[in-house]
Amino acid sequence: MGKDFSLGGEPVPSGTRRLIELQLPPLYINTPLTLPVHVLRGAKDGPCLFVSAGLHGDELNGTEIIRRLLKQPALKRLRGTLVAVPIVNVYGLIHHSRYLPDRRDLNRSFPGSERGSLAARIAHLFMTEIVQKCTHGIDLHTGAIHRTNLPQIRANLDDPETSKLAESFGVPVLLNSNLRDGSLREAAAEQGIPMLLYEAGEALRFDEVSIRAGVKGIIRVMRGLDMLPKSRARRQQTSEPFVARSSIWVRASASGLFRKVGTLGARVKRGELLGLIDDPVGGEEFQVTASATGIIIGCSQIPLVHEGEALFHIARFEDVKGAAGQVESFQTELAPEEAPANTMQDEPPIV
Numbered sequence: 002m003g004k005d006f007s008l009g010g011e012p013v014p015s016g017t018r019r020l021i022e023l024q025l026p027p028l029y030i031n032t033p034l035t036l037p038v039h040v041l042r043g044a045k046d047g048p049c050l051f052v053s054a055g056l057h058g059d060e061l062n063g064t065e066i067i068r069r070l071l072k073q074p075a076l077k078r079l080r081g082t083l084v085a086v087p088i089v090n091v092y093g094l095i096h097h098s099r100y101l102p103d104r105r106d107l108n109r110s111f112p113g114s115e116r117g118s119l120a121a122r123i124a125h126l127f128m129t130e131i132v133q134k135c136t137h138g139i140d141l142h143t144g145a146i147h148r149t150n151l152p153q154i155r156a157n158l159d160d161p162e163t164s165k166l167a168e169s170f171g172v173p174v175l176l177n178s179n180l181r182d183g184s185l186r187e188a189a190a191e192q193g194i195p196m197l198l199y200e201a202g203e204a205l206r207f208d209e210v211s212i213r214a215g216v217k218g219i220i221r222v223m224r225g226l227d228m229l230p231k232s233r234a235r236r237q238q239t240s241e242p243f244v245a246r247s248s249i250w251v252r253a254s255a256s257g258l259f260r261k262v263g264t265l266g267a268r269v270k271r272g273e274l275l276g277l278i279d280d281p282v283g284g285e286e287f288q289v290t291a292s293a294t295g296i297i298i299g300c301s302q303i304p305l306v307h308e309g310e311a312l313f314h315i316a317r318f319e320d321v322k323g324a325a326g327q328v329e330s331f332q333t334e335l336a337p338e339e340a341p342a343n344t345m346q347d348e349p350p351i352v
């Protein structure tokens with residue numbers, strides 16, 4: 002007999018799977034709104050992992066990652082509890098927006114409060130109903146609008162348990178970050194719950210490599226936590242992740258039309274040409290060069306820039322060559338065989 006688990010006052014017995022809808026403040030046209038949460042309970046007790054997506058309403062890769070995750074046949078052998086929240090900021094999703102209708106960023110509003118702003122109330126609901134009932138967490142994000150990120154894990158790697166989770170996720174780039182910014186990750190850490198933030202792809206777009214890497218990473222974390230049996234397939238290549246020493250932004254030196262030369266995942270040397278900015282009226286041309294040697298882990302996708310805007314995010318490593326090699330094999334391994342052909346099909350099960 003497993004431990005009791007309930008969500009929104011509804012009990013979820015061991016060995017069952019339920020979709021629970023938590024009440025949210027309705028839309029102002031009196032349309033009811035809920036926060037859908039999938040709860041999967043194994044027959045045996047074990048860790049309780051939450052996986053959340055769409056804290057920023059326009060970040061869609063994570064929602065697709067959760068959809069595919071929930072179809073994995075391996076979950077029949079689950080030990081412990083998986084709590085999956087495919088869209089946290091439902092208000093933002095409706096408007097294709099990162100923010101809530103009160104223009105607040107939900108991921109800067111944690112831990113929230115019962116009587117605070119709309120953002121604070123949702124943050125509070127999420128903390129009390131989801132986070133505080135779990136032992137571990139993974140929050141799925143993408144780059145902002147018109148910005149794409151190489152699949153990467155951001156976590157407090159100084160904490161040994163979090164660092165172990167981060168390594169088991171299996172993406173080549175790990176960033177150590179310990180921000181105090183009102184984020185879900187900070188609030189979870191204060192409750193002693195190790196949490197990863199997965200960043201991959203771009204807002205309002207699906208990115209196949211990022212989605213596949215996300216599903217695979219969550220399964221690997223669950224295996225690492227003994228929530229799923231170890232893979233029966235030939236020993237999986239365990240590629241060692243590289244922890245970035247630091248990261249810097251390369252910003253536009255002028256306003257104009259931006260032609261990108263550097264690509265996501267590429268290894269660049271300090272001083273190397275990354276792009277050109279053309280003044281469409283005066284005809285002047287400005288060079289954008291790498292201000293550090295490292296790997297491009299994020300870049301702007303839109304050819305319109307204002308002076309000072311961030312164009313490239315470069316991560317610096319002790320062993321840049323090793324990290325670049327790992328990034329390349331990771332991208333090749335997860336790339337779809339023929340670009341658009343199979344995007345409408347479900348990915349084959351990972352286990």
Ligand SMILES: [Zn+2]
Binds near residue numbers: 056057060142143
């Ligand atoms: Zn985000």
